Amino acid sequence: MENLSPNESPGSINFNDSCFRQLDVTRKWTRFLSVVGFVFLVFMAVFFLVALTQFFGGGNWFQVLTIVPLVLMGAVYFFPIYFLSKFSYHSKLALNTFSGESLATALRYLKLHYVYMGVLLIIVIFGYLVAFVGMMTMSGLDVSDVLKTPSMY
Template identity: 40%
Template structure:
């Protein structure tokens, strides 16, 4: 009898050990997402006060660019928005995984893994973009210095 790989995957069962690993993973995911949301809140608070902070710093340190506060505000707002999505996906993974394991619901389990996939996909794409920007910066620095 020839087994279809898709049929074999559909019959995949979660053992007690796997269930415990997934429970623990969901707990750590929740912890990391809470820390992530706290850091986002700190970024937003800094973004709100950055203009005032850098305006005061400019008075104490002559020569500081006047637009630095606005630049920092925009930067921290953009970073908070970017950081929100992977943290949100991680929290959703945690909540859905806990629900799926307690209710033994396959659809909720699939949604949990979908959120985990979204989290890692976002992190992966962001990493590629960041590395590309670094490579571009290096090329500009090397050829701009000639």
């Protein structure tokens, strides 16, 4: 077992000044990224509203349905920005008050951000695989022939 100083207890982590500086720099960058992301979402919402009023005025429902991917993209894009913003807020609170609870909350939001991005990546890769198989099927190629390794004979 390690030798613990009188200030330390088993299961605790002590942060030095370097840790606080690194967390503060990370907090500032996540705040910047979340603000830029929210501004982008506002632009997307304005574009959506302009496009909706323009297309809806004509009564062509096909044009209105072309806006659906934009709405989905905005909804998907919102959550990682929100999680970064909450991480930035709670880490600032933790740095100002030296609150372990605020730091735990901040790290929970950072974890949510990365879990969300990981799940999104898995979904995108699966979508690419489905599109690849679909293109091979539609082109008349047998997918199993494409995936086979070439033989030496």
